[in-house]
Amino acid sequence: MMNDIGDTDGAREAQVEVKDLVKHFAQRGGFLGRNPRVVRAVDGVSLKIAHKRTLGLVGESGCGKTTIGRCILRLIEPTSGEVHFEGVDVLGLSGRQLRRMRRDMQMVFQNPYSSLDPRMSVLSIVGEPIQTHLSLSHSEMRDRVVELLEQVGMSGDHIYRYPHEFSGGQLQRIAVARALALNPKFLVLDEPTAALDVSVQAQVIAKLVELQQDLNLTYLFISHNLTLVHYVSDTIAVTYLGRIIEHASSEAIFDNPIHPYTQALLSATPSLDRELRQQRVILTGGVPDPVNPPPGCVFHPRCSRAKDACRQEEPRLVNAGDGHMVACHL
Amino acid sequence: MNEPLVIIRDLRLQFRTYAGIVHALNGIDLEIYEQDVLGLVGETGCGKSMTGLCILGLVPRGGEIVSGSIGFRGEDLLTKPESYMQQVRGAKIAMVFQDPSTSLNPLFTIGQQIETVMKRHQQADKTQMHERALELLKVVELPDPARIMDTYPHELSGGMKQRASIAIALSCGADLLIADEPTTDLDVTVQAQILDLLRRLREAQGVAILMITHDLAVVAETCQRVAVLYAGQVVESGPVDEVLYEAKHPYTRALLEASPKRSSRGKTLQAIPGTVPSGLRPLEGCAFSPRCPRAMEVCAQPPPRVAVTPAHAVYCYLYADSEE
Ligand SMILES: Nc1ncnc2c1ncn2[C@@H]1O[C@H](COP(=O)(O)OP(=O)(O)OP(=O)(O)O)[C@@H](O)[C@H]1O
Ligand SMILES: [Mg+2]
Numbered sequence: 001m002m003n004d005i006g007d008t009d010g011a012r013e014a015q016v017e018v019k020d021l022v023k024h025f026a027q028r029g030g031f032l033g034r035n036p037r038v039v040r041a042v043d044g045v046s047l048k049i050a051h052k053r054t055l056g057l058v059g060e061s062g063c064g065k066t067t068i069g070r071c072i073l074r075l076i077e078p079t080s081g082e083v084h085f086e087g088v089d090v091l092g093l094s095g096r097q098l099r100r101m102r103r104d105m106q107m108v109f110q111n112p113y114s115s116l117d118p119r120m121s122v123l124s125i126v127g128e129p130i131q132t133h134l135s136l137s138h139s140e141m142r143d144r145v146v147e148l149l150e151q152v153g154m155s156g157d158h159i160y161r162y163p164h165e166f167s168g169g170q171l172q173r174i175a176v177a178r179a180l181a182l183n184p185k186f187l188v189l190d191e192p193t194a195a196l197d198v199s200v201q202a203q204v205i206a207k208l209v210e211l212q213q214d215l216n217l218t219y220l221f222i223s224h225n226l227t228l229v230h231y232v233s234d235t236i237a238v239t240y241l242g243r244i245i246e247h248a249s250s251e252a253i254f255d256n257p258i259h260p261y262t263q264a265l266l267s268a269t270p271s272l273d274r275e276l277r278q279q280r281v282i283l284t285g286g287v288p289d290p291v292n293p294p295p296g297c298v299f300h301p302r303c304s305r306a307k308d309a310c311r312q313e314e315p316r317l318v319n320a321g322d323g324h325m326v327a328c329h330l
Numbered sequence: 331m332n333e334p335l336v337i338i339r340d341l342r343l344q345f346r347t348y349a350g351i352v353h354a355l356n357g358i359d360l361e362i363y364e365q366d367v368l369g370l371v372g373e374t375g376c377g378k379s380m381t382g383l384c385i386l387g388l389v390p391r392g393g394e395i396v397s398g399s400i401g402f403r404g405e406d407l408l409t410k411p412e413s414y415m416q417q418v419r420g421a422k423i424a425m426v427f428q429d430p431s432t433s434l435n436p437l438f439t440i441g442q443q444i445e446t447v448m449k450r451h452q453q454a455d456k457t458q459m460h461e462r463a464l465e466l467l468k469v470v471e472l473p474d475p476a477r478i479m480d481t482y483p484h485e486l487s488g489g490m491k492q493r494a495s496i497a498i499a500l501s502c503g504a505d506l507l508i509a510d511e512p513t514t515d516l517d518v519t520v521q522a523q524i525l526d527l528l529r530r531l532r533e534a535q536g537v538a539i540l541m542i543t544h545d546l547a548v549v550a551e552t553c554q555r556v557a558v559l560y561a562g563q564v565v566e567s568g569p570v571d572e573v574l575y576e577a578k579h580p581y582t583r584a585l586l587e588a589s590p591k592r593s594s595r596g597k598t599l600q601a602i603p604g605t606v607p608s609g610l611r612p613l614e615g616c617a618f619s620p621r622c623p624r625a626m627e628v629c630a631q632p633p634p635r636v637a638v639t640p641a642h643a644v645y646c647y648l649y650a651d652s653e654e
Contacts, residue, residue, distance in 0.1 A: 060517035167605060197373040197544065202588040202599035209598070224518065227547075227590040231599060254592065268522035270547035272586070273593045274575065282526055283519045286487050 014048035014084075015218050016072065016186060021045040021081035023067050027291075037291045041067045042078070043242035046317065049186075049235075052212070054219040056233030056250070058226050058265075060287050064242040065222045066110075069188040072220070073105050074098060085186065103133055106179040110191035112171035116163045122149070122174055123159040129181045148177040153207055169200030173207065180211070186218045193228070205231060226269050230254060238262045241298040242290055244317060248324040258326045261299045297329065305330055334361035334401075335506060335538050336385065341398035343380055343389065343562075352609045354380050354393065356562040356617070359635075362506065367532055367539040369549035369570070372559035373585075375606060378542045381559075382508045385540070386423055387415035402506075421451040424499035428511035430491035433498065434483040440467070440494045441479030444501050451502040466497040469535070471527060489520035493527065500535060507531075510542040525552050546589050550574055555641075558582045561607050561617035568642030578644040581618045616646065624648060 023042040042064040049055040057065050071078040074090060083090040085105065093101055109115040116125055126145045130136060136144065146156030152173040163171060172192060179187055189208065193201035209232060212219060223229045229236060230250050237247040238259065246259040257263045267281040283302045288294055297315050300306040309329045317327040343355035355377045362368045370378050383389060385400055387407060400407040407418065419425075427433055435443055444463040448454065454462070460479075467475035470493040483491055492512060499507055509528065513521035529552055532539055541553055549556050550570060557567035558579065566579040577583045587600035604621035607613075616622070619629035628647050636649040 060519065198546075198585065198590075198599075199373060199588045199602035203601035205599055206601060225590070226518075227592055230592070231590060265518060268519045270521070270525070270545065270551045272547045272550050272574065272589055272591045274550075275593075280522060280526070282522050284523075286489055286517065286520050 015051040016049040017084040018047050019082040022079045024079045040242050040290050045244050047237050052216050053234045054221050054232050056229035056236040057222045058229050059239035063239040066190050103182040104184050105186045106184040107188040108175050108179050108192050111195050112175050118163045126178045152177045168196050172204050188220045190222045246326045252324050259328050260303050335364045336362040337401040339399050342396045344396055345393045350610050356613045362538055365536050367553045369553035369556040370542045371549050376559040377562040382510050421502045423506045424504040425508040426495050426499050426512050428514050430495040433495045436483055439480050444498050447501045470497045506538045508540045566644045572642040579646050580622045580624050
């Protein structure tokens with residue numbers, strides 16, 4: 001079954017493969033922390049990304065998107081599950097091996113205003129990973145930083161300037177330059193344009209697409225915006241409450257969404273397209289608390305078509321044909 | 331359409347800062363009609379929130395309205411004393427914010443907060459106020475209103491908090507609701523609920539709404555009319571169907587090209603080259619001209635207002651000839 005997940009290219013080898021990933025956070029709660037609560041942030045996620053492809057990971061807040069990204073890079077330790085990168089078992093790596101592996105896998109965060117240290121110059125921000133991982137002389141490092149800035153479409157003259165002197169779009173490009181410093185193969189882009197205006201978002205997206213082609217990069221593109229995700233993704237995985245409920249090619253998700261949640265999400269997304277401005281399916285309530293996920297299908301309390309089986313048994317992600325994976329009893 | 335509820339003319343707002351004078355609003359012209367939803371759209375810093383705050387008489391410290399008028403039912407609000415504006419706020423014009431926590435007091439229950447606002451503006455006894463508060467919570471479709479009356483803001487989800495703050499805003503029968511990015515912090519499925527609620531409130535309560543948003547898709551789905559702002563000026567305004575689907579101003583067009591759409595999947599998003607002016611220099615000509623692909627020499631002069639149709643106006647020299 002695993003071989004089929006979102007794999008529209010048939011024989012294409014997965015570069016990144018995640019199996020049954022689980023991450024639970026213990027949270028102190030109640031009087032004097034006597035009632036520790038377990039937040040089930042990620043609860044059994046499997047996905048695959050082929051080389052040079054982009055997987056869009058979409059869902060509402062608190063559905064575990066960022067946690068999935070962080071677990072894959074081992075910026076946090078998963079509770080259980082497997083992560084393979086080019087066949088290597090990432091979770092089994094020791095400290096030094098992991099450090100080596102980190103060069104290949106980098107992350108770009110949502111908010112460039114908070115992810116870049118305001119006291120560091122652009123040279124130090126972009127050059128820091130080079131300094132930690134490679135032994136280059138200062139002038140070699142500077143040349144490399146200039147090259148990286150030019151790669152993201154900025155002038156090399158900026159190296160002695162500081163974050164407050166830049167706009168949000170420029171800062172996000174600096175963050176991308178930093179992520180590219182060690183020639184990674186795989187980038188996790190966590191809402192990279194959420195803090196930006198649409199005109200600047202368009203610039204950053206165009207740059208990311210161009211870099212992917214030039215540098216043969218593989219992307220995990222995390223976003224809550226389905227319309228945007230479609231511009232960059234080959235495949236899309238829809239998350240709900242720490243699970244993936246549908247995973248297929250971008251076309252299939254938009255043209256033939258199967259899961260009622262995916263359908264509702266598409267319907268709820270405001271749209272500039274005139275034809276789509278008519279009838280909406282409006283869900284009631286919000287995403288449940290991941291401390292107490294509902295029994296059975298986690299979506300059933302908001303699903304208008306839920307039947308008995310949905311209340312009792314959690315559906316598994318299965319192939320509905322052509323690698324279109326869906327977790328739904330209907 | 332009838333006489334507008336609000337008529338703003340040549341509204342100019344400046345801030346004194348260490349860096350110099352910031353020209354925040356540079357001659358805003360707007361009309362809001364009774365029971366109409368007007369979208370105010372544009373990118374960060376273009377002056378959407380400041381326009382809303384000026385209408386309420388809540389200009390932030392350091393800011394000064396240097397010219398213009400804000401007509402509300404025929405009275406110019408800019409000439410009124412603060413005591414008058416206090417009566418207007420809540421009773422006639424109310425506001426909801428992006429973060430509902432800013433308009434909710436964490437120390438009081440939702441019921442207490444609604445009643446406090448009602449006491450300020452109306453004379454009613456306790457049971458009448460309680461009945462009316464319950465009724466309002468029903469209007470904003472909060473489940474189990476009797477229970478919600480006694481809950482504190484932190485016990486509610488983001489969407490429920492926004493519903494509660496809308497209930498408080500409506501508690502004195504305001505004629506105009508200014509909603510500043512009311513759904514920006516909410517999940518998509520919850521955003522759809524709140525936008526749907528606002529649409530229905532307009533119909534059921536007869537309230538006009540000024541919908542401030544950076545998202546053209548939200549405008550397309552909720553507004554009848556829209557004004558597009560750039561650098562503290564309106565560049566184009568009119569019915570949504572005309573402004574968004576027969577856009578005239580090069581900035582409106584560029585903004586549309588940069589916005590993700592389902593129908594243009596697979597195509598690329600068009601970035602707008604250049605950056606927004608800092609506001610530190612007074613505007614002379616068209617503020618967009620340095621970034622405009624169709625800029626002409628004449629664009630260094632203030633752009634004319636051209637009526638594309640009776641209700642659709644564009645401020646741009648490209649259309650100046652068609653007038654005569
Ligand atoms: N206290 C202040 N001091 C100086 N300038 C200010 C102040 N408050 C606002 N401004 C300026 O006023 C202009 C308009 O700001 P406003 O908050 O109305 O923008 P906006 O369109 O609401 O943006 P956003 O989409 O980010 O909310 C901006 O140029 C801003 O820098
Ligand atoms: Mg604002």
